[in-house]
Each structure stands twice: as structure tokens, then as C-alpha cells.
Amino acid sequence: MSTFTSESDINTLFRGNSLATKCFDQFMKLVGMPYLLETLQPIVDTIYEEKKHVELDPCKVGSIRRRVSMKNRSEGYLLEHSATIITEYLASIVNCILVSVDRCPPILRMALKQLRQRVESKFPDNDSECKYLCLSGFLFLRFFAPAILSPKLFFLRDQHPDKYVGRTLTLLAKAVQTIGNLGIKSGKEHWMQPLGPLIQDSVSRIKDFLDTLLDIEETESAKHEFAIAVPNREAQKRSIFHRTVTIKEGFLKKRRAEDVSVITPFTFKKRYFWLSYDSLSYAKHAEDQVRNTILMEWVCIVECVDEAAFQSDHLIQIIYHDAQGGLKTLYLQAKDVNEQQQWLSAIRKTCVSNAKMLHTFHPGAFRGSKWTCCLQSSRTPYVGCSRAHNAATLGDWRDPLDPDVEAQIIFSQLRLGKDVLRKKYLEESDAGSAVLRGDPEEDSGNGTEDDINSAAVVTNSDNGAVRPHKPCHKTVSYHDSRMASAATLIDVINDLEKAHLAFERRALEAKQEKDLRA
Numbered sequence: 001m002s003t004f005t006s007e008s009d010i011n012t013l014f015r016g017n018s019l020a021t022k023c024f025d026q027f028m029k030l031v032g033m034p035y036l037l038e039t040l041q042p043i044v045d046t047i048y049e050e051k052k053h054v055e056l057d058p059c060k061v062g063s064i065r066r067r068v069s070m071k072n073r074s075e076g077y078l079l080e081h082s083a084t085i086i087t088e089y090l091a092s093i094v095n096c097i098l099v100s101v102d103r104c105p106p107i108l109r110m111a112l113k114q115l116r117q118r119v120e121s122k123f124p125d126n127d128s129e130c131k132y133l134c135l136s137g138f139l140f141l142r143f144f145a146p147a148i149l150s151p152k153l154f155f156l157r158d159q160h161p162d163k164y165v166g167r168t169l170t171l172l173a174k175a176v177q178t179i180g181n182l183g184i185k186s187g188k189e190h191w192m193q194p195l196g197p198l199i200q201d202s203v204s205r206i207k208d209f210l211d212t213l214l215d216i217e218e219t220e221s222a223k224h225e226f227a228i229a230v231p232n233r234e235a236q237k238r239s240i241f242h243r244t245v246t247i248k249e250g251f252l253k254k255r256r257a258e259d260v261s262v263i264t265p266f267t268f269k270k271r272y273f274w275l276s277y278d279s280l281s282y283a284k285h286a287e288d289q290v291r292n293t294i295l296m297e298w299v300c301i302v303e304c305v306d307e308a309a310f311q312s313d314h315l316i317q318i319i320y321h322d323a324q325g326g327l328k329t330l331y332l333q334a335k336d337v338n339e340q341q342q343w344l345s346a347i348r349k350t351c352v353s354n355a356k357m358l359h360t361f362h363p364g365a366f367r368g369s370k371w372t373c374c375l376q377s378s379r380t381p382y383v384g385c386s387r388a389h390n391a392a393t394l395g396d397w398r399d400p401l402d403p404d405v406e407a408q409i410i411f412s413q414l415r416l417g418k419d420v421l422r423k424k425y426l427e428e429s430d431a432g433s434a435v436l437r438g439d440p441e442e443d444s445g446n447g448t449e450d451d452i453n454s455a456a457v458v459t460n461s462d463n464g465a466v467r468p469h470k471p472c473h474k475t476v477s478y479h480d481s482r483m484a485s486a487a488t489l490i491d492v493i494n495d496l497e498k499a500h501l502a503f504e505r506r507a508l509e510a511k512q513e514k515d516l517r518a
Helices: 002-006 019-050 075-098 106-122 130-149 163-180 190-213 218-228 233-239 337-350 394-398 403-416 418-437 449-453 476-517
Strands: 246-256 269-276 279-283 292-295 299-304 315-321 327-333 456-459 466-469
Touching: 019 075, 019 106, 019 130, 019 163, 075 130, 075 163, 075 190, 106 130, 130 163, 130 190, 163 190, 246 337, 269 337, 292 315, 299 337, 315 337, 403 418, 403 476, 418 476
Parallel strands: none
Antiparallel strands: 246 269, 246 327, 269 279, 279 292, 299 315, 315 327, 456 466
């Protein structure tokens, strides 16, 4: 990992948004979302329900003094009262985390254990704090604290908090971040000092928690993973993936590009949408059975639309092929930017493997006789003025949907690339065998004297003659490493396919039992 090789200071390790940290962020969300909900949801629900007004910053304490019950209270009383409430909430959060070891997924525990082993080998001369900072930097600063700060984004709540609850969550998130930093003082926000004793006490307990969390062997992890392959009936209902399962649903406003030429607010009609891996359907009401459907395999563009195109914001355009092979455009409007990004992300993931995705598009709309974005007069969207984002980018995975569905989408992508990977693996294997035999590679040099002089002397086993041979840039160890990585990934895909077949078999048995009882 380049993050290890480029970092020389343990205090800044994993603090930036590198490819490695982003991948681990999404890995934690993918495998740890049920664990997060079970750990933090009770205390977050309590904070939402109690709606207590708290403030630790003396500069902002006036915001809670405006309440009728607080008008006659002194500033000192309000700060002390707030510190008491925040301390109680923080103690509850810490306790919930400390007793959650057994609920943490074994695969996440093993990943954190391997992470610490890599850090300790990279920084052998550092003190004992480094083995905790690398873990708390992910688990607290990138997992627990963001979930406390934004519960809706992590499915802890259905709605965003109001400003008073939001301030409580912000203060708690700051405190959890400080605990994640092992109580290291940053010199800022001295008004957080009332929480200092609890934070310092929590740091030592969190270190014990991290040690216990990593007290797991690979055999134990493998046992838990095997147990996942034969879940109980209720868990199986959530785990078995069908291409028709609803990934996302909700109200959006829609219009087609060919509907009308005059743009008014009434040209966008409110409809209820359902997104599955196979199709995007919509109807006037959620309970309607008759739906209009767009097959996801027909989709070739999913992009945002400029606000100037319709004098409206939060727009998405979907360009797709109809039954006759022509191109159609559907415009969707979300209520806010968060909903727009969630729908954009979800739709892109379902069609990321489509073979006929377009590489360019128009971010504007065709009005009158030209595009609003580039003023081109050709109406065909085949040749656009902007480059398309026709792949699910890393940023798309910031919006956690159903973890089971996310895992199945990743699984389907691995299956699609299995044959290509196997072919590449065999090519690497042949190349490695050639290196072991000493077969000459095709000369990639220019035939200069330097190239000839640099040739290695190789003995021919048949007649003992020596012949010049240009050194192979891909050494045996290089090929061994490549082949081992490819073979491991192929084995993982094979194991996933076996588990998938086990799920399907048990689903079929459950259906047959249900039919017999009926």
C-alpha cells in the first residue's frame, strides 16, 4: 500500500483521503452497518426524543437562554447544566461501544488486526500509542463519529436533526473524535474541558476495548464466515438477492425530453419510483400496480443536468434505448441535493456494466433549435459536449444503501471479471514458466551495443554452449506474486459462488416447504 510507503509520521497516518483510506471506509460501511446500528441507534434515539438544549461554548450559550425556562438562569448555570447532560450522553455512547465487541463482525476485526500488524512492522521504533492510533483513526474518526454527527446518512434515523439536537450531536461527535485521538490535545476549543475527565478515563478503557477487539484468530473468523453461509430463515430473507429486489424507492418529479417545448413548473409530474437491478419503474401512486418501466440494460447515460437547462436544480437525466433502438431521455428532479446524489449513485451502480454506455453527453437541454449548454444545433445526444461519468466512482459508495444489496452488486462485478482474471492468470503462469526455463523474451530494446553488452550469459543444458540472453525485467518473484494474488482472488470468487448457490438452494427448499403447507 502506497499509504505505508509514503508516510513517515505515525501521527498523520491514514488521516488523509487516499485510495487506501477510502476503500477501508467503504469496507467498514459494507460489513459493519448492522453492527453500527445495533451499537449507536438506542442512544441516538434517546437524544432525538429528549431534545435537550445544550451548549458548552460561552460564545453561543445565548441560543439556549432564549428558552422561557432558561431566561432567568445565569451563564455559569447553563454551561454547567449542559456539561452534565453531555457527560451523561457521552458516557452512554462509550459504554455502548465498550460492550459491543461480540457484535463486531469477525471479518472487520480481522481486517483491523492485520492493519495494526502492518503498522507495527512499518513503525517498529514508535511507542505503544501507534498501535492504537491506527485503529482508532478508522473506527472512531471515520466510523463512530461521522455516524453520530449525521445519523440520517448512516440510517440511524429517518430524518435530519433539528438545530438543537444537531448541536448536541456535534458536541458528542467532537468528544468521540478526541477519544479517537487518544485524548491528544490540539490546543483548540478549550470550552470542551468539562468533558476532559471522562475523555481521559475513556481513553484507557478504549485501549482495552481495541485489544479485546483484535483478540481473534483466523480460524475463529473463518468459523463465523462459514456460519454465515447457512443463516436462519429470517436472515436468509434479507441475504438472498434477486435482480428484482427494490434497491431504492420514493417520489421524484419526471418529464420526458419530447413532452413539451415550453418549460413550466407543471411539465414535471410527481411520480413514485422503484429501482431494482433490472429496471426503473414508476407510477402515479405507490400503491398503483400499473407501472411504466425502463430496463436498466437499455440505459447508456446517467448524469446531472445544469440548473440553467430548466431553471430548476437537483436534476438527473437518464438516456436509454427504446424497443425500436432509438434514444430517449428521461429527466428526474429530486427534492434536495442529498436525494439527487443518492438516486444518481444507486442508478449508476445498477448499469455500470452496460456494454453500450455513451462516453459523452450534454449537461443542458435541447430547447428551440440548440442545446443550452454548448449551443450546438445537432439534437442527437451521441456526440455531447461533456465527458460522461459512465462508471461507478469511489465517491458513489458514500451513500450506504442496503448492505446486503451492496455486497451482491460487488459479487456480480467479481463474477463478470472472473473469466478475464482466469485468462490473465494463465498468461502470467505461462510467462513465469518461461522465466524458470530461461526462455528468451522478445527484445524490447533498440539493438544497440549497450543492449548486447548487458546481456546475461546463460548455459544451454543440451550442449553446454553459452549464449547471450537479455535479463528478464519480470523476475520469478514478481510472477510468483502476481500469480499468487490472482489465484487467491479466483479462490475467493469460487467460494462466493458456492455460498451463493447455497443461498439459492435453501431459498428453493423454503419455497417448496411453504407450497406444501399451503
